């Protein structure tokens with residue numbers, strides 16, 4: 133609560149005081165508003181999890197569809213559930229945007245189902261220190277293959293996270309690019325914490341699809357992505373503990 137001060141001033145000073153008060157109000161609004169927003173955004177109770185894992189698609193949204201009716205949404209969920217087990221074993225508090233075959237559009241009230249689903253995932257990303265969204269790709273050219281790691285364009289810390297994950301993923305899967313790929317248009321990457329979107333392979337490529345259909349391969353991918361997250365969190369802790 134603010135305090136109310138009553139100041140008696142000579143009449144000739146009154147207008148000057150009014151103008152000064154207006155200036156102070158304008159400065160207070162424009163000067164302190166962003167700070168207030170950041171302070172609210174960084175309240176510790178906002179962050180509930182160490183990591184938020186997002187299995188792409190789900191429910192009525194199958195994502196990419198491989199031949200013989202295999203769906204991206206099933207592969208991404210399996211990989212993410214495995215990651216959840218690994219990271220929990222390492223003592224991390226893991227959040228999942230979904231742990232069953234469903235979407236997360238129920239978390240947001242307005243907009244189309246697709247938009248609500250996306251915003252729901254975005255909202256959950258902001259409850260963790262870091263996040264990762266796992267997908268499998270598809271394209272018209274069946275010879276296109278390999279994994280891609282997307283990070284937020286122009287973010288140094290996200291790029292570092294992406295590179296660490298890339299180095300781990302490269303051990304178990306061919307990479308589509310030999311570098312991490314910046315993106316400025318993906319909403320999930322714009323969360324206030326470092327978030328990556330990882331495409332683990334192309335369902336439109338027969339070799340990648342065969343790998344993805346193999347449970348052992350999915351476990352290897354989950355292990356690689358989890359190791360990347362653990363290494364990034366360790367690097368972040370080190371940076372924060374330095375004076």
Ligand SMILES: [Zn+2]
Pocket residue numbers: 188189195196204267268269
């Ligand atoms: Zn996808």
